[in-house]
Amino acid sequence: MRTAFLASLCGLLFVGTLIVSAQSTVSPVEGTWKTTHTNDDGNTASTVYQFHASDGRLTGQVEVAWGNLSIEQGTISDGRFAFQIHMGESIWKYDGQVKDGNLSITVHDPNMPAATLSATRLTEEQSRFVAIPPPPLHVVPSNGLAKTPLMGWNSWNYFQGRITDAIVRQIADAMVSSGMRDAGYTYINIDDTWEGPRDSSGQLHPNKKFADMKALADYVHARGLKLGLYSSPGTETCAGYPGSYGHEEQDAATFAAWGIDYLKYDWCSAFRLYPDGDMRAIYQRMGDALRKTGRPVVFSISSGGKEHVWTWGRLAGANLWRTTDDINPGWKRIENIGFSQSELAQWSGPGGWNDPDMLEVGNGHLTPDEQRTHMSLWALLAAPLITGNDLRSMSAETAAILTNREVIAIDQDALGVTGRRILQMGLIEVWTKQLANHQLAVGVFNRADHAQVAEFDWNALGLNHPAQARDLWQHKDIPLTGDRFRREIPAHGTVLLRFRP
Ligand code: GLA
Secondary structure, eight states: OHHHHHHHHHHHHHHHHHHHHHHHSOOTTOEEEEEEEEOTTSOEEEEEEEEEEETTEEEEEEEETTEEEEOEEEEEETTEEEEEEEETTEEEEEEEEEETTEEEEEEEOTTSOOEEEEEEEEOHHHHSOOOOOOOOOOOOOOOSOOSSOOEEEESHHHHGGGOOHHHHHHHHHHHHHTTHHHHTOOEEEOOSSOEEEEOTTOOEEEOTTOSOHHHHHHHHHHTTOEEEEEEOSSSBOTTSOBOOTTOHHHHHHHHHHHTOOEEEEEOGGGGGTSOGGGHHHHHHHHHHHHHHHOSOOEEEEESTTGGGGGGTTGGGTOSEEEOSSOOOSSHHHHHHHHTTOGGGGGGOBTTBEEEOOOOOTTSTTOOHHHHHHHHHHHHHTTOOEEEOSOGGGOOHHHHHHHTOHHHHHHHTOTTOOOOEEEEEETTEEEEEEEEGGGEEEEEEEEOSSSOEEEEEEGGGGTOOSOOEEEETTTTEEEEOOSSEEEEEEOTTOEEEEEEOO
16 A cells, blocks of 8 residues: 555656656657558558657647548657557557657557557658649540449459459459349459559559559450559558559559559548649549540549539549448448439539449348349449449349349430439438430339338329339339329338339
8 A cells, every 4th residue: 555655656756757847848759750561462651640749648640541540548658658549440559669769659450460660750841741733724535435334343342452363363254154244344443452662663563462464454354354453643542552643644554554444543642742622633634644545444533522523523534433431331321322412413424423432232231122222222323333242252142133134224324314312201212313215213212220111192203194114123014003102112122113104
């Protein structure tokens, strides 16, 4: 007891000394620090820390490749510090010490073994990096691609950083054997984590997961498919791999030489170089660079829906632009994204499409009804149908949902009109999409967690006593009588109909 009391008294005295010294001198941790870390793919990524120390508290931020994260619960005492940050839904803890001007920091990522890195101090000049000025705005002429919404597959939703050359080849084979290619899915897109180092001439190479990108493109092309890649206008991609900053024309030429047909270009660390207001000019720079290659390359803007990208994406040379932050395979996220797109309909059409993010059909624990709703809503939205599941092992039910040609035909309709919400009755919603030849697609959705009866007058949709509709999930013509629709719809379920005049 007495010892404990003495110890706490010493502690108090000690803290007292620290406070006095903190008031009179700047803490040695104060300032901007940078760590670099090489991962198993051979990629070197950097993290920048801005530390402020005062009265035993450590505040500031950690700059990762895709944003600034605030330091929480930071403490510093006698050069030893600890803090945490919220990295998406998980908490990463850090601790370390500064001694004789050297700072070491240990990162406790809950999914990885702890790693201790030494940091170097950035001078004020180094922290005040001046970016290449954005080009003056102009309109990038259309590349003539994407007359209907893009269809394909992307590695991110399921594989994230685990994507390899071997998996891409297996996915290409599965695309063919599952009937996906013949249903219209053509692009195989490699998302983040393929990028390797640049050589002394600035030429970008794939990392060791991808031995030969040209050979991989040949393999994919030989199966009647197309190959897509991913980059960023920043120095680093969102996962911390090399971006195209300062190498836009060189990278576009490299991609074209490899035989790449699609580029997803993700804002990520460009936020460190440019204010969001410069986005159009910066995307235009890559739009111009791709055009200059002479190769038809689909250009996809991924910027989390910032800066009303739908109003200018097409002018920057893009064929699709993300309207939202990332999707995940949870019903709530899919529901929030899908049902919030009605207002953006006017901006999407042949050559340039709103992109509410890739499909999660076949991922996570979505019910069959939720998967059909996801697919139906994306089709009504004329959204790109870029699947994100493991095509090598998908269930027959998932394959049937993804290859439902009657639903795909709604998405791919030649008129290129984007559907809108027409009726909202509590958690029942009715969306329509005008189709070519005066036809109409109608989706009736039940967003409730329980079955509900949906009921409304046909004339609320501008339909006059229709005698028949095609049910696109039941694959049958259904006779209609009376002037009202009435049907029980399961929780999170959909009825999708096509009307012919
Ligand atoms: C961002 C994008 C995702 C994916 C990752 C890759 O989060 O929105 O679709 O491309 O980057 O790091």
